[in-house]
Amino acid sequence: TRDRNGIEEILLRNPRGASTRVSLYGGQVLSWRTDQGEELLFTSSKAIFKPPNPVRGGIPICFPQFGNRGALEQHGFARKKLWVVDGNPPPLHPNDSYGKSFVDLLLKPSEDDLKMWPHSFEFRLRVAITAEGNLAMVSRIRNINCKPFSFSIAYHTYLSISDINEVRVEGLETLDYLDNLLRRERFTEQGDTLTFESEVDRVYLSSSDVISVFDHQSKRTFQIRKKGLPDVVVWNPWEKKAKAMADLGDEEYKQMLCVDGAAIEKPITLKPGEEWTGRLELSLIPSS
Ligand code: TA6
Secondary structure, three states: OEEEOOEEEEEEEOOOOOEEEEEOEOOOEEEEEOOOOOEOEOEOOOOOOOOOOOOOEOEOEEOOOOOOOOOOOOOOOHHHOEOEEOOOOOOOOHHHOOOOOEEEEEEOOOHHHHHHOOOOEEEEEEEEEOOOOOEEEEEEEEEOOOOOEEEEEEEOOEEEOOOHHHEEEEOOOOOEEEEHHHOOEEEEOOOOOEOOOOOEEEEEOOOOOEEEEEEOOOOEEEEEEEEOOOEEEEEEOHHHHHHHOOOOOOOHHHHEEEEEEEEEEEEEEEOOOOEEEEEEEEEEEOOO
């Protein structure tokens, strides 16, 4: 582990050298590197690593609310809280073991959080780097109190790409989506692949569990596999929005694309004692 601004970061490495780094601040994955040490996630050169700012990059966890419609601040509070390492988590499902290189983090609401969102929960996050070098994240959210609650969630995944003009996303064709740029109106994706020529801010609904992102220049193909996360957020701020964001370089929108496994359209409701599990696994498909 190491400290950045007094916040603990944990480095996970697999036998071949692939690695991921997780911060206790926000339970946020900050880095995912190949065996050769290439960084696969984007972090803004102007990211602010100082609470209570969210860190612009890696994989912030948007919980218990995605977006800015609802009682809470944009994307909820989980990404701004200090999580703790849980040395003795309840056993996970056998196919969630993900090998030996993992860390279990735990977030429980503080008194202040309960004032904002009066629901007692335990959010257990396992982050692992698998033997194959994949980045795996398993979220388990349990309702601890005496009344049901609902939440939306997204793994806000900033993929590092060479050039947004030469990226295409597959797995979203024919889906309906809510367009955040058009008052969240519902449309249907007409294209047989998604490419980018301007700002995109959409929530694709009920997608398949595998999404592929082809980065033409680097010949990299990211594969996003998810379980329990029916929706996919696709976001690129493009030039105008990027210039207006203090924690993003003016030209850096060209090197990032958010493709987030999420549950947004139909928030998840948990009865007391009930637990929800959401899984995300990112892999790099060797260039064909
Ligand atoms: O990705 C969807 C979105 O809600 C965008 O509208 C944009 O606001 C982005 O998330 C980043 O949000 P943030 O609060 O991290 O600046």
